[in-house]
Amino acid sequence: MFAIILWRVDFSLKVAFDLFQDTSSRVDVASRSGDADSLAMMNTAAEALEVKEKQKPSFELSGKLAEETNKVGGITLLYSEPPEARKSDIRWRLYVFKGGEALNEPLYVHRMSHYLFGRERRIADIPTDHPSCSKQHAVLQYRLVEKEQPDGMMSKQVRPYLMDLGSTNGTFINEDRVESHRYYELFERDNIKFGNSSREYVLLHENSTD
Missing domain, CATH: 2.60.200.20 (Tumour Suppressor Smad4)
Structure with a gap:
């Protein structure tokens, strides 16, 4: 009986540990995904600004x-x-x-x-x-x-x-x-x-x- 109780406790701890690892992995992936999304948005904004600058009329005289x-x-x-x-x-x-x-x-x-x-x-x-x-x-x-x-x-x-x-x-x-x-x-x-x-x-x- 005592052995069964120990087995159940060990099993519960293992399940809890696996669940914790899975949650941490998901949070880490989400964090990396969020960083990637932010970086992508910044790059897109920079590209749009560059295009806009190129489209501005130039009033400088050519040589x-x-x-x-x-x-x-x-x-x-x-x-x-x-x-x-x-x-x-x-x-x-x-x-x-x-x-x-x-x-x-x-x-x-x-x-x-x-x-x-x-x-x-x-x-x-x-x-x-x-x-x-x-x-x-x-x-x-x-x-x-x-x-x-x-x-x-x-x-x-x-x-x-x-x-x-x-x-x-x-x-x-x-x-x-x-x-x-x-x-x-x-x-x-x-x-x-x-x-x-x-x-x-x-x-x-x-x-x-x-």
């Missing part, structure tokens, strides 16, 4: 279109104005000298935000006909910049800058050759030369004194 929009008379311009480009509120002028003598009237360079120097007369605002000058040699650009005042405060001003556009024979400010594709601030009475030309361009404004 060829950008080149076409930067042309004048069929000539591709080497220079585009920066966002800070402005017209000057100071009436700047360039006085042209050759051999120490002034040539003609001064060039009034305050009416536009930039002026292109070069041998290509179809696009140059100020032609430089000397053979040592490049077709698109340099640019005078007015820029809105912040300047420190004597009292230490900052204020915005429109200042003239000169940039060489990668010319063969260089651009010179006060006899010093400047680096290409960099802005150099200009000041009253600065002397500018292009290539090997003997012409000198002196920057003055309406209130400049002798």
Whole structure:
């Protein structure tokens, strides 16, 4: 009788253990299934988002279109104005000298935000006909910049800058050759030369004194 009781207890424990294992396995499978379903849903959402992004219209200019929009008379311009480009509120002028003598009237360079120097007369605002000058040699650009005042405060001003556009024979400010594709601030009475030309361009404004 005692043996039968032990057998029943052992059998009950075995059934309970098997039932526990079966339940655990099902829970584990369900958990893995849930994780897989969640992962599948995330992948599906990501794919849908990627498709949506691909379908968005692109407003960026292609290389060829950008080149076409930067042309004048069929000539591709080497220079585009920066966002800070402005017209000057100071009436700047360039006085042209050759051999120490002034040539003609001064060039009034305050009416536009930039002026292109070069041998290509179809696009140059100020032609430089000397053979040592490049077709698109340099640019005078007015820029809105912040300047420190004597009292230490900052204020915005429109200042003239000169940039060489990668010319063969260089651009010179006060006899010093400047680096290409960099802005150099200009000041009253600065002397500018292009290539090997003997012409000198002196920057003055309406209130400049002798």
